[in-house]
Amino acid sequence: MSTAPPPPLTHTELADRVRLATTRLARRLRQRAESGxxxxxxxxxxxIDRHGPLTPSELAERERVQRPTATRIIARLEEDGLLVRAAHPDDRRSCRVAASDAGRVLVQESRERKTAYLARALEHVSAEDQATLDRAAAILERILEEEGRG
Known part of the structure; x- marks a missing residue:
């Protein structure tokens, strides 16, 4: 006796499933970052490491936060020695921030730990499922790129 495949998910049901899975994965990766x-x-x-040097306003825009929040974040990262601040070359009233050597090292080590965690997990996933994940990643990247242009 065969069973019929389940009906396809609605867009809302699929969105909910993808949201939950990506949120849980992002949380797990943050835990593995061990950046402090x-x-x-x-x-x-x-x-800042990827797109810097940035002004506080540019950071606020990229992080989708208010400028005062970006300013507080910059101050904290600078206090921790993870950023360096320099005068803006075209506007003396503004500054630009870039990751310091220590900041770049912290970001790189964090990325490496997260990638290693995920690579270990993928060792136990079939080649077919790995190919499916590769296609899903491409689809998610395309969605994010299209949303970023709109």
Missing amino acids: LSPSLGAALAT
Whole structure:
């Protein structure tokens, strides 16, 4: 006796499933980062490392926070020696921040720990499921790129 496949998920049901899985994965990866930073500080430092040097306003825009929040984050990261601040070349009233050597090392080590955690987990996943995850990652990247343009 064969059973019929389950009906396809609605867009809302699929969105809920993807949201829950990605949220749980993101939380697990943050736990594996072992950077000692809060999620918001870690994300801001990674953004500055990847896209810097940035002004506080540019960081606020990229992190989707208010400028005063970005300013507080910058102050904390600078206090911890993870950022360096320099005068803006075109505007003396503004500054730009970049990851310090210590900040770059922290971000790199954090990325390596998260990647290693996920690589170990993927060792136990079939080649077919790995290919499915690769396609899913490409789809998620495309969704994020399209959303970023809109």
